[in-house]
Amino acid sequence: KAGVTQTPRYLIKTRGQQVTLSCSPISGHRSVSWYQQTPGQGLQFLFEYFSETQRNKGNFPGRFSGRQFSNSRSEMNVSTLELGDSALYLCASSQTGGSTDTQYFGPGTRLTVL
Amino acid sequence: AQSVSQHNHHVILSEAASLELGCNYSYGGTVNLFWYVQYPGQHLQLLLKYFSGDPLVKGIKGFEAEFIKSKFSFNLRKPSVQWSDTAEYFCAVNARMGSGYALNFGKGTSLLVTP
Numbered sequence: 001k002a003g004v005t006q007t008p009r010y011l012i013k014t015r016g017q018q019v020t021l022s023c024s025p026i027s028g029h030r031s032v033s034w035y036q037q038t039p040g041q042g043l044q045f046l047f048e049y050f051s052e053t054q055r056n057k058g059n060f061p062g063r064f065s066g067r068q069f070s071n072s073r074s075e076m077n078v079s080t081l082e083l084g085d086s087a088l089y090l091c092a093s094s095q096t097g098g099s100t101d102t103q104y105f106g107p108g109t110r111l112t113v114l
Numbered sequence: 115a116q117s118v119s120q121h122n123h124h125v126i127l128s129e130a131a132s133l134e135l136g137c138n139y140s141y142g143g144t145v146n147l148f149w150y151v152q153y154p155g156q157h158l159q160l161l162l163k164y165f166s167g168d169p170l171v172k173g174i175k176g177f178e179a180e181f182i183k184s185k186f187s188f189n190l191r192k193p194s195v196q197w198s199d200t201a202e203y204f205c206a207v208n209a210r211m212g213s214g215y216a217l218n219f220g221k222g223t224s225l226l227v228t229p
Contacts, residue, residue: 031214033217035219042219042221043204043222045211045218048215055212056212058211058216090157092158097214097215099144099215107156
């Protein structure tokens with residue numbers, strides 16, 4: 001079974017631009033979560049989608065948004081990029097996003113904001 | 115505040131040494147605990163998880179962890195490390211958030227195993 005895939009793997013943007021990252025979950029998984037990984041803050045939860053609905057959101061500004069499609073693929077969008085948005089963005093999928101579900105992570109998208 | 119703490123940020127061991135990485139959490143009620151590993155250049159992978167039952171859980175590659183409820187701890191252990199265990203290790207709690215759940219990670223421990 002194919003793992004979680006994320007595209008693109010690397011992105012370079014400039015301040016003020018916007019960016020869209022894509023995530024394809026493991027087949028059959030309906031929950032997709034997004035995390036930001038930085039050296040200073042570690043791994044921080046952004047949001048989680050299940051059946052096209054955002055169920056929860058971490059403590060990030062409204063510039064960070066996402067959506068999920070009927071095939072469970074998900075996108076996240078960051079508008080008005082800031083230097084501090086440079087990070088590795090990880091997508092994880094699980095069957096239902098329940099408390100005991102294991103989340104499987106993709107390789108991430110490395111975003112650099114200049 | 116709910117949090118996950120990993121005490122050792124950087125650990126250096128020689129091959130064949132024993133490993134113990136500390137993890138403490140501050141959550142009330144039932145907790146679901148995970149250890150993930152991130153090898154250099156690779157994505158996060160699950161090492162092991164604990165939901166209930168036997169507090170000593172075994173994972174992949176010879177790793178195990180012990181859940182001690184009274185100490186709010188979930189320490190990771192391996193009797194004899196190998197060079198290939200060089201990686202970053204993350205402890206996490208799957209916590210209720212909104213109408214779903216989210217992994218709350220510790221800051222991670224970077225392990226370097228020297229030959």
